Amino acid sequence: MIETAFANRKVLITGGAGFIGSNLAARLVGLGARVTVLDNLLSGCGGNLFNLEPIQDRIRIKIMDLRDDRGLLPLVEGQDYLFNLAGRSSHMDSMRDPYGDLDANCRAHLAILEACRIGNPDLRIVFASTRQLYGKPDSLPVSEQHALRPIDINGIHKLAGEWYHTLYHELYGIHSCTLRLTNTYGPRMRVKDARQTFLGLWIRLVTQNKPFEVWGGEQLRDFTYVDDAVDAFLLAAACDAAKGQIYNLGGDSVISLKDLAETLITHHKGGNYTICAFPDDRKAIDIGDYYSDFGAIHRDLGWTPKVGLVDGLMQTMDYFRQHLQQYE
Amino acid sequence: MIETAFANRKVLITGGAGFIGSNLAARLVGLGARVTVLDNLLSGCGGNLFNLEPIQDRIRIKIMDLRDDRGLLPLVEGQDYLFNLAGRSSHMDSMRDPYGDLDANCRAHLAILEACRIGNPDLRIVFASTRQLYGKPDSLPVSEQHALRPIDINGIHKLAGEWYHTLYHELYGIHSCTLRLTNTYGPRMRVKDARQTFLGLWIRLVTQNKPFEVWGGEQLRDFTYVDDAVDAFLLAAACDAAKGQIYNLGGDSVISLKDLAETLITHHKGGNYTICAFPDDRKAIDIGDYYSDFGAIHRDLGWTPKVGLVDGLMQTMDYFRQHLQQYE
Numbered sequence: 249m250i251e252t253a254f255a256n257r258k259v260l261i262t263g264g265a266g267f268i269g270s271n272l273a274a275r276l277v278g279l280g281a282r283v284t285v286l287d288n289l290l291s292g293c294g295g296n297l298f299n300l301e302p303i304q305d306r307i308r309i310k311i312m313d314l315r316d317d318r319g320l321l322p323l324v325e326g327q328d329y330l331f332n333l334a335g336r337s338s339h340m341d342s343m344r345d346p347y348g349d350l351d352a353n354c355r356a357h358l359a360i361l362e363a364c365r366i367g368n369p370d371l372r373i374v375f376a377s378t379r380q381l382y383g384k385p386d387s388l389p390v391s392e393q394h395a396l397r398p399i400d401i402n403g404i405h406k407l408a409g410e411w412y413h414t415l416y417h418e419l420y421g422i423h424s425c426t427l428r429l430t431n432t433y434g435p436r437m438r439v440k441d442a443r444q445t446f447l448g449l450w451i452r453l454v455t456q457n458k459p460f461e462v463w464g465g466e467q468l469r470d471f472t473y474v475d476d477a478v479d480a481f482l483l484a485a486a487c488d489a490a491k492g493q494i495y496n497l498g499g500d501s502v503i504s505l506k507d508l509a510e511t512l513i514t515h516h517k518g519g520n521y522t523i524c525a526f527p528d529d530r531k532a533i534d535i536g537d538y539y540s541d542f543g544a545i546h547r548d549l550g551w552t553p554k555v556g557l558v559d560g561l562m563q564t565m566d567y568f569r570q571h572l573q574q575y576e
Numbered sequence: 577m578i579e580t581a582f583a584n585r586k587v588l589i590t591g592g593a594g595f596i597g598s599n600l601a602a603r604l605v606g607l608g609a610r611v612t613v614l615d616n617l618l619s620g621c622g623g624n625l626f627n628l629e630p631i632q633d634r635i636r637i638k639i640m641d642l643r644d645d646r647g648l649l650p651l652v653e654g655q656d657y658l659f660n661l662a663g664r665s666s667h668m669d670s671m672r673d674p675y676g677d678l679d680a681n682c683r684a685h686l687a688i689l690e691a692c693r694i695g696n697p698d699l700r701i702v703f704a705s706t707r708q709l710y711g712k713p714d715s716l717p718v719s720e721q722h723a724l725r726p727i728d729i730n731g732i733h734k735l736a737g738e739w740y741h742t743l744y745h746e747l748y749g750i751h752s753c754t755l756r757l758t759n760t761y762g763p764r765m766r767v768k769d770a771r772q773t774f775l776g777l778w779i780r781l782v783t784q785n786k787p788f789e790v791w792g793g794e795q796l797r798d799f800t801y802v803d804d805a806v807d808a809f810l811l812a813a814a815c816d817a818a819k820g821q822i823y824n825l826g827g828d829s830v831i832s833l834k835d836l837a838e839t840l841i842t843h844h845k846g847g848n849y850t851i852c853a854f855p856d857d858r859k860a861i862d863i864g865d866y867y868s869d870f871g872a873i874h875r876d877l878g879w880t881p882k883v884g885l886v887d888g889l890m891q892t893m894d895y896f897r898q899h900l901q902q903y904e
Binding site for chain 1: 671675683724740
């Protein structure tokens with residue numbers, strides 16, 4: 249289905265110069281879609297035009313802020329699909345600048361949904377949400393029925409953003425599907441700092457042969473390779489069954505942070521790390537162990553992660569060995 | 577405890593010219609508190625300076641918008657208690673103007689909480705939330721453990737506002753307690769329209785001897801008389817056990833809308849209503865039956881509704897027979 253659903257179709261990707269957005273754009277170009285990428289390229293978010301370099305002549309790139317709601321309407325009109333990956337994802341930024349997080353994760357999504365409602369209610373939307381919404385899990389693995397318990401300002405706003413999408417489906421009949429992502433990694437991820445995931449920072453330091461810090465170490469996590477995440481976005485857009493649904497993504501295996509660190513240095517053939525106590529300002533938002541039950545998207549859409557953690561990490565490190573200077 | 581906790585203490589009430597805020601202000605003045613009322617008096621919200629007329633010489637009134645975050649800091653400093661009743665509560669307004677609702681129910685609460693965090697983290701906050709957050713109940717009565725499922729933009733933002741308060745307790749240790757109000761009624765309620773509750777509109781029309789409309793009629797609801805709601809706010813502020821808690825309020829009885837309409841016209845000794853189908857634009861946000869389990873606040877703080885529905889309605893109608901011209 250993915251092979252044919254996007255040929256010659258018009259696709260808008262918000263946050264499209266970011267990590268997952270740019271990988272999605274590249275895949276869609278390969279499938280023959282007519283892609284427009286929208287990004288604000290704000291520092292602190294994931295946008296980086298280098299991510300789009302391989303496809304820059306085959307897509308349209310608009311640098312603008314989603315909160316410019318008058319500018320959004322003409323961009324939304326005529327699109328068949330909208331992949332909404334805009335927003336901020338940093339815990340700490342949201343605590344330092346709650347208003348900025350409110351704008352980026354609430355006002356911006358209201359603006360894009362209002363533009364869709366007014367100008368193009370027949371398009372299909374897939375929204376990138378996050379497992380952060382579950383907070384510290386009551387039990388594992390975590391399914392979509394788990395209580396929602398955001399543990400920081402960013403989580404509160406991400407949840408509001410998700411609910412807007414569900415509500416615009418329920419009240420206005422717009423096809424929208426939400427994917428709750430767990431730690432996603434791969435080429436083009438943010439490695440400058442830990443704003444997307446600590447793993448980005450680790451990968452940069454390892455490929456630079458510098459030591460990195462592991463906070464705690466015993467916590468369990470699951471990881472989705474970006475190509476698998478892209479598959480999920482395409483299925484959620486193409487499949488009728490996804491309309492109005494919320495799905496967890498997950499990984500092919502569960503690993504402790506310490507074992508993940510070991511895996512990285514083993515496959516880089518060198519490197520070292522230190523185990524540190526959790527910094528005080530992060531303790532309150534530490535969630536302990538997390539891994540997802542992604543049975544629902546498997547049953548409904550046939551999605552399953554295909555790329556194993558070691559393969560994924562090796563491809564990611566290869567990418568950054570080659571292109572690291574573009575991401576510092 | 578309520579009798580002594582507020583004597584000579586400094587109290588700030590946001591939304592204090594509104595229905596519940598003004599009743600709370602009057603009670604606090606009676607208890608010897610030094611009350612500052614803050615209200616933006618925006619149309620569409622509940623603020624009405626007439627509500628404060630009986631106590632206007634004994635309180636300080638500041639007309640300002642909560643989003644003026646620099647203005648908030650000096651107001652918050654030195655207060656012992658903050659009753660945060662600011663915000664919009666209209667379903668329909670939030671769908672027509674989602675950005676305005678975002679400002680009033682998210683940005684404003686962030687601003688007040690940031691002011692508290694920076695300028696006065698030792699004060700005690702009670703936040704007015706709503707049973708709207710539960711959406712259409714899965715089972716009755718609805719306890720605080722019920723799933724959260726906002727059914728409109730206003731509900732999404734109210735939930736974010738509530739979570740901010742819980743988060744500022746968890747991360748910064750601020751004493752905050754949230755009360756999830758059900759339909760609250762009494763003197764000084766908004767009767768101009770159904771923005772606070774349909775019951776306000778009914779009461780106005782009955783006291784004007786005009787017919788009113790009952791949408792549906794079989795839905796069950798519970799109602800809290802405003803003096804009982806005020807008791808709950810005072811207990812939540814005064815009791816240590818309330819710190820970080822979220823409590824439902826409820827009513828002394830459960831009644832269908834049709835029986836409520838009958839009760840109104842019986843005690844007004846006249847009046848008439850028509851049963852109507854739910855208007856199309858409200859069907860999607862109709863929640864069916866609702867009534868609360870308020871066992872938690874009863875157990876923890878000893879709160880229970882004391883004013884029966886008939887007594888409460890009669891006192892409310894008496895008030896509006898006398899003062900209706902101030903509320904049209």
